[in-house]
Amino acid sequence: MQKPIHVVGGGLAGSEAAWQIVSLGIPVVLHEMRPARKTDAHQTDDCAELVCSNSFRSDDHEYNAVGLLHDEMRRAGSIIMRAADGHQVPAGGALAVDRHGFSAAVTKALTEHPLVIFERDEVPSIEATENWNAPVIIATGPLTSEPLADSIRKLTGEESLSFFDAIAPIVHRDSIDMSKAWMQSRYDKVGPGGTGSDYVNCAMDKEQYEAFIDALLTAPKTDFKEWEKNTPYFEGCLPIEVMAERGIDTLRYGPMKPVGLTNPHTQKRPYAVVQLRQDNALGTLYNLVGFQTKLKYAEQSRVFRMIPGLENAEFARLGGLHRNTFINSPRLLDHQLRLKQKPHVRFAGQVTGVEGYVESAAIGLLAGRFAAAEIMDTPFLQPARTTALGALLAHITGDAEAETFQPMNVNFGLFPPITTGRGGRDRKLAYTARAKEDIKPWLEFPKPLANDRLIIRNANLEDVDGILAAHQKAVFEKASGHYPQHVLTSWSPGATVERKAKLANEIQDPEHIIIVAYHDGQIVGFAQAIPAIQELRAVYTESSAPQHSGSLLLKEIEERAFMRTNKLVCHSSLNAENFYTKNGYNKVTSAHHVLSDGTEIECVQMQKDFRVTP
């Protein structure tokens, strides 16, 4: 019997995680707070809504890291990539989509999947997930609701949850011109883990500095959105162009101060210095210290290439400031994306500190498979870190510097370096060729559950027809030796409009517990209880259900009902008396049961008492 995995958040990551799990034959409860609780950016009730651009960026899987990630996700059966491919719009080398068609396709695939139970509710805290007694994936995104964000902060510590990203541009180390730049820490300070020459320094003379400030002031900026204006970060983390507006020398006394540094190329103390700090354990990426910015992307490349030594800089990511809730993953998560403090909880998506639709969905894909493997008792397998999925995972779960952790896109700087002796495009091709080979073993992980495995899960509205069909089959197969044909017809007249409506109401009524046994693509049994009135109303299995399905259904519904009552009473049909006796029920009395059309049938009143006797 398979318990569900709970996924919180039906965005890019949560949808992908849920899809990966159900594709492996494990049920999912997907919690999404919209529409009851909205975010500042989402406009619809759909899963996987694209809140801004409709682009999944480059689709070039040979020369581009995000294109490679597309390729790996497609090969892993990603629903996000399937829906994107199905709703593509012309965009040159990029993969852009019709946003409504795309989200509608993801929503349809999930809501119609028999193993997905969709709960439109806000999960208020990490503690609330403990009641489910099941693995959980939190994929609540950059706009995680406040109560949940609060609970994460309380659990993990003030400094482990950020509410905005203040991203300084990051460049590939090998694109810095070291004939102009040099390695040195201010005052040659060694510091913990340092050598005294930990920073790349780019010097400016007075003329270069003034031209740079002028470019910063005149370059077009991105506007703050109305709701971003209230985010309380500005004084603590000012964009450099805002600092520059405060006076010509503000930056020279701030992040560009030249003190403690001597340019070995000129033997002079510089007028101003831009420092770059190592950004990943591999030493392939360096960030421009203190250079968070709202300059438009094209302008950033132009203006920052004015810095001596960065004329040919290749940017792994450009700077930005956004409202964004994300955790300090390198500190908080293990290599399986589990919260170290509460390993039943995994995190996925942008909240883990990746950036972008594709990267968020990719982490959802990983979290979904990891959670499924755990529940299936399959040994963990990490994707090779030479792959796009593996490189991204390694970055957020350990490689990135926890102290300066900021959200990251996938890029070749996250991959272990490759020495081909060739540069540029050849090297990129070598990265992607290596990744395509190395991803293969992981795509087999974990093996799907055999299709004939029995799954017991909560009923949902899509199950109405299946439940009524299983009921009818079970009644005619099992009770025909005890009751005449016309009674069986009154008992189970099939899927009439009234019965469908009644059952649909009961499925939605929190007083009713209704669970189904699912096997080989169909519902083969179900059980129903109403703990408030101590009633066990039904346990039915039809002949194609695996052996013991009835007992498993009964055990599961009892487990749930006895959280709310200490006794269950049922009207057992004559054919089922033995079944209930074997499962610990006692006969109270012979009785009559009145069917919905008024027909009375003979039955046995049975009872199971769960009071713990001292």
Ligand SMILES: Cc1cc2nc3c(=O)[nH]c(=O)nc-3n(C[C@H](O)[C@H](O)[C@H](O)COP(=O)(O)OP(=O)(O)OC[C@H]3O[C@@H](n4cnc5c(N)ncnc54)[C@H](O)[C@@H]3O)c2cc1C
């Ligand atoms: C304004 C804005 C613009 C962006 N523009 C771009 C862009 O152009 N391109 C790009 O690649 N990326 C962009 N991003 C980043 C983008 O959000 C992510 O790339 C992506 O949507 C993240 O996916 P996710 O699944 O992690 O989060 P989301 O897609 O946001 O999904 C999270 C889901 O969780 C739900 N949720 C939140 N809290 C709870 C709760 N307590 N209980 C239940 N449900 C909850 C939310 O309603 C939401 O549906 C933008 C982000 C923002 C905020």
